[in-house]
Amino acid sequence: MKPLHVKRLSMSLSCLLAISMLAACSDGGSGSKTAAPAPAADPKAAPKAAEPEKPLTVKIFAGLYNDAPDMNNAYWTEWQKRTNSKLEMEWVPSGDIDTKMDLVLASGDLPEILSSPNANRPSLINAAKNGAFWDLGPFLGDFKEYPNLKNNLAKDALKYLSVDGKVYALPRSRSRVDLGLKIRKDWLDKLNIPVPTTLDEYAAALKKITDADLDGNGKKDTLGIIGQGVVVDDGTTLFAAGFGALNPTYNEEGGMIETRLTPQWDDMIAYFRQMYSDGGLPKEFSVMKRTQNEELFRTGKAASYTNSIWWDDEWEKENRKTQPDAKILNLLLKGPKGDYALELQTGVSGGYYISKKVPEARVKQLLKYLEQTASQEMTDFAYYGIEGVHYKVVDGQKTLTEQGVKEVNVTSKGAGVLAYSKWGKVISASGSKAFNDAKIKEVEKFDELGLVDPFRGIISPTWLNTWPKYESEWKTMEAKAIVGQISMDEFKAYTAKLRALPEMKKAFKEFSDAYKTFTGK
Structure with missing residues (x-):
């Protein structure tokens, strides 16, 4: 009986010989010893689909101006789908937000994004001066990567959110006439x-x-x-x-x-x-x-x-x-x-501040999310929601449905920058075209005659x-x-x-x- 290792060697040699013979036969009788080319790819075959990008988790401390929303309702589900995000909101009743924010700032236990309706609060400014938030200027640079933030904000928006020449927040965009x-x-x-x-x-x-x-x-x-x-x-x-x-x-x-x-x-x-x-x-x-x-x-x-x-x-x-x-x-x-x-108003109703505890790589991710929320598309969505669900078009005017009135409100605008809209705080999403046209006429001189503090x-x-x-x-x-x-x-x-x-x-x-x-x- 041959030893086991000899048997294995014999089998290996047999396999190599068979492979060599097959290769020789594949030259089509030309005498060439080159291997046959691989079959050409089918030009009609669809390219392999890229793996979908995983939703970005975004944690925001923000004001609650209506009943606490169901984050799984149609509005918030669509918002998260369009921004490819998973929102974790800490809603704070508007009457308590200043007190709660002062406590959070004093504790140093800051959320990833803090939304403040007032950029002039001493506690907030002191926190920025003491290094609680990222200076966003170096990230934004020449705004090449942030076209919405470059083109869709109110005049001097970032100046109103600056401390000692550094930009510590992105705006909560709202109209001057409010x-x-x-x-x-x-x-x-x-x-x-x-x-x-x-x-x-x-x-x-x-x-x-x-x-x-x-x-x-x-x-x-x-x-x-x-x-x-x-x-x-x-x-x-x-x-x-x-x-x-x-x-x-x-x-x-x-x-x-x-x-x-x-x-x-x-x-x-x-x-x-x-x-x-x-x-x-x-x-x-x-x-x-x-x-x-x-x-x-x-x-x-x-x-x-x-x-x-x-x-x-x-x-x-x-x-x-x-x-x-x-x-x-x-x-x-x-x-x-x-x-x-x-x-x-200044066109800026406070801002979104990113905690300095957030790693630099994640700051860029959060800025990408906030940049997207400053688009006109997301702004229109923030004011009206989904057509056929939250609004219908009557006489060329988007008008909220009963579901829209419940889900599209002040609070629903609290998770993004939004684009500046001159009549954004005048036009009623639930009002008719005739009503809103009359309301604009009622206050059309306000922007000309009013003053900013x-x-x-x-x-x-x-x-x-x-x-x-x-x-x-x-x-x-x-x-x-x-x-x-x-x-x-x-x-x-x-x-x-x-x-x-x-x-x-x-x-x-x-x-x-x-x-x-x-x-x-």
Whole structure:
């Protein structure tokens, strides 16, 4: 018997011999010893499909302005499909977002992306200066890889999000024309009150409305101008504009006085003090909440409210369930010296900040996602959703369906940059073409006549460190002045004392220098 290794060797030699013979036969009798060529590829064969890119997980801390959304609904499912993302949202009720954000910033336990509706918060700016967020400038470069961010943002958008010349955020794009001082036009008509054209006429109209029984319940319980926190929150600066507080104001040293400490702001507080005394400003104004106020206005319990103009159609329809003639009008009012009570936005409603804890490679991935959300396609989707599901086209106008009203709202715009849209906060996605055309005509002069708060986009290091020490006390003094617990002379003396503090004067000088740099004047 042959050994096993000899048998294996014999088998191997046999195999090699067979292979050689086959190769020799393959030359077609030409005598060539070259191997036959491989069969040609079929030109009609489809190329092998590339493996689909795995969805990018994106974690965002953002404001909640409606009911908490179902992230598996039709809108959010499509958003994630179009952006190839998997969103992990931490929704924070809008009334709590500043407090929650301050806690997050203080803890240092930052989310990957922090969405702030206000880029001017001292805690946020200090966090950026202390290295909490990535400087996005080097990533963006010449914007060659980010055409949407280059072409689709509002003018100076990134300047409003810069700190010490570094870009720390991408914008939450919103239109400059946003807030409207709303009043129930049908109530004015019912009481034969002409549409107010001045702040004084407006206050007089509210007094008449609150003295009447417009809902017919036998009580004089209709509220006047509603808001939340100190005075009327979002609308406070709009009123201040009517008293000239948005005009750059300088002290004797050439320092630019911060808006809330100007003498014009004091004049506005005196105005609200009289309105409070007359009943136009509710007794509970300082403790009212946003959700409560929206409910009061849309159900016919209040005469006036300041909020985005695009709500008008939805809130009119809500009011008409009990008051069929309900009509909302946004007022254009002049103050005592001819200034308009109009506040324009910058086109930037806060921004998206990327935590410095995020690895550099992942920052590029997140920027790719945010770049895509700044496209016109994603912006149209953010405002209207899916055709046939969230909207239908009527007379050339996209109009939200019942499902669209539920799923496409303020909150649904909180996961992306979006492109700038001039009338984005005016046009109602649930309104008809006729309604929206009329609404644009109603406010078409706002962009021309309104002012942006000059302190948007400029920073004073001294202010950031000083104002938090006095802000709470200042709010208390404002409320006391309005309700009559202290006199206006006492309140004005208090604000004059603040303006005279050495650290405040230093801050005002820094503001003045920053404003010159920002405007180039």
